[in-house]
Amino acid sequence: MAKEFDILQKVLLGETSEASIKRTRDILKKQGINPEVTIEFISREEGVFSGIGEVAQLLTRNLPEAFRDDVWALNDGDVFQKNEVLLRISSTYAIISQFITAINGFISSSSGWATAAKKCVDAADGIPVVNFGASQIHPNVVGIMDYSSIQGGAKGCSSLVGADLSDLTAAGSMDESLVLLSGDVVEAAEALVSNLESELPKVVSIGIIGDETEEAKKIVENFPSIRGLKIETPPERGDSGYIIKEVRERLDQLGFSNTQLSISGDFNPKSISQIIDIEKEWQNETSIIPNSEEGDNQMPPNLNRRIVQVIGIDRYIACHKPISVSPHVKIIDGNPVAKRGQIPGLISSHRLLKVDFE
Numbered sequence: 502m503a504k505e506f507d508i509l510q511k512v513l514l515g516e517t518s519e520a521s522i523k524r525t526r527d528i529l530k531k532q533g534i535n536p537e538v539t540i541e542f543i544s545r546e547e548g549v550f551s552g553i554g555e556v557a558q559l560l561t562r563n564l565p566e567a568f569r570d571d572v573w574a575l576n577d578g579d580v581f582q583k584n585e586v587l588l589r590i591s592s593t594y595a596i597i598s599q600f601i602t603a604i605n606g607f608i609s610s611s612s613g614w615a616t617a618a619k620k621c622v623d624a625a626d627g628i629p630v631v632n633f634g635a636s637q638i639h640p641n642v643v644g645i646m647d648y649s650s651i652q653g654g655a656k657g658c659s660s661l662v663g664a665d666l667s668d669l670t671a672a673g674s675m676d677e678s679l680v681l682l683s684g685d686v687v688e689a690a691e692a693l694v695s696n697l698e699s700e701l702p703k704v705v706s707i708g709i710i711g712d713e714t715e716e717a718k719k720i721v722e723n724f725p726s727i728r729g730l731k732i733e734t735p736p737e738r739g740d741s742g743y744i745i746k747e748v749r750e751r752l753d754q755l756g757f758s759n760t761q762l763s764i765s766g767d768f769n770p771k772s773i774s775q776i777i778d779i780e781k782e783w784q785n786e787t788s789i790i791p792n793s794e795e796g797d798n799q800m801p802p803n804l805n806r807r808i809v810q811v812i813g814i815d816r817y818i819a820c821h822k823p824i825s826v827s828p829h830v831k832i833i834d835g836n837p838v839a840k841r842g843q844i845p846g847l848i849s850s851h852r853l854l855k856v857d858f859e
Contacts (some may be wrong), residue, residue: 504666506555507644513562515599517606526598535595539571539832541848542588542605544612545825549619550575550587551649552611553856556604560590561858563600568592573853578615578652586850587612587826601828609823610642611649617821618653621814624770626777629811631672633765634819635660650818656811672813674701677733680709686716687723694724702728704763709733713744714751721757729761729810741766742779749783749808765813773812780808 511517529535553574560572571591581587587608590597621630632650635643635658647663657672658664664671675693683689690705697703707716707730717730732748734741745764752760764776784806830838837846 504554506558506666507641507662508555508558509641512603513559515563515603518599518602522598522601526595530595535593536834537591537832538594538597538830538834539589539591539847540597540601540828541586541831542590542608542826542828543584543586543848544581545583545827547580547582548612548616548824549653550579550581550608550612551577551615551652552608552645553577553588554648555607555611555645556588557856557858559600559603559607560856564590564592564596568596569858570855572856572858574856575852576854577649578654579852580619584848586848586853589847589850589853591832605826605828606823609826611645611652612826613821613823614646614649614818615653616824617818618650618655618814620770621768621773621812621817622654624773624777625812628777628807628809629656630773631655631657631659631763631765631811631813632663632818633659633673633813633815634817635663637816637819646819653818655814655818670701674704675706675731677706677709680706684710686711687719690720690724690727694727704729704731704761706731706733707748708744713748717748717752718755721752721755721760725757727760729763731813732762732764732809734764734766742776745776745808746779746783761810762808763811763813764809765815767815767817768812769814769817776808776812783808 554577556574568591574588575581588604618630618632632647632655635647638646643660644662644666647658647660648666650658651667657669658667659671659673661671674697675689679692680686680689683692686705686707693705694703705720705727707713707720713732713734720727720730732741732745734744741764745762749762752758829843831847832838839845
């Protein structure tokens with residue numbers, strides 16, 4: 502595990518453990534009891550796995566090498582099913598018990614973010630999804646949230662720390678404040694084009710203080726080589742899907758069919774699917790065009806085009822609920838055990854791979 506995750510010192514020291522586990526550990530210590538146990542972390546719902554990097558980093562700090570060959574897990578990005586084992590660890594109870602809470606939290610939260618990203622990606626039907634949710638959660642977990650969204654299929658993220666963990670360049674070139682402070686979208690675009698690093702794509706945000714179609718026209722006429730336009734329509738303006746369609750068609754009429762469009766906002770899988778429905782309508786609304794000179798028919802000009810090139814997600818990924826994961830002691834000193842309602846012993850899982858601590 503080459504990546505370095507920013508894990509709080511209190512987590513590394515086991516101080517985020519649930520009190521009941523610590524008290525159990527203390528009681529067993531006084532009784533001189535320290536069995537070797539195998540713990541399985543099992544999901545109660547389907548999702549996308551993420552979090553093994555943080556788990557490995559925590560265990561590298563605290564798990565003796567003698568037990569590191571007995572750590573097995575899914576890979577980040579693996580899709581799992583309900584009741585599947587996500588992680589299996591063998592160790593003495595005294596060593597592993599103080600980290601059970603943190604480990605479960607790592608994979609529960611991270612898998613929740615990865616799962617949310619996959620839901621958006623699936624709904625987007627091939628249009629790249631970018632996670633812009635950094636401002637919606639506690640800053641201590643922004644990096645791993647963004648990283649997990651990439652494991653779920655997102656093509657980019659907005660935070661610097663998340664992009665660094667994912668070996669990407671952070672997405673987003675123009676904040677809405679540049680438009681507001683400039684007082685005019687053309688002035689803001691001029692500032693962007695003149696001052697943004699040369700290797701970064703120049704994408705101008707429209708719809709912040711003016712009509713999207715009018716601002717789009719101004720930008721492409723003043724900056725014809727601009728990479729793209731990002732529509733940031735306030736939710737009060739209504740259905741953004743049809744605004745996209747109008748902007749796209751007006752740009753085409755002006756001869757700027759190659760100018761890319763992206764959109765960001767409070768989207769979720771349902772609203773993303775609505776954009777895809779509008780796209781299909783747009784792709785097919787021009788009926789077969791008869792060619793009057795040759796008698797041949799032409800296909801609709803939009804048939805193989807995407808109405809937007811990127812969909813940015815403001816809240817859905819960042820605010821998605823954690824996946825329901827729970828730890829279960831399944832082996833004690835070589836003997837299969839289980840609490841009521843479960844089968845004693847390990848659950849068969851051929852997909853688990855030995856965790857690499859290098």
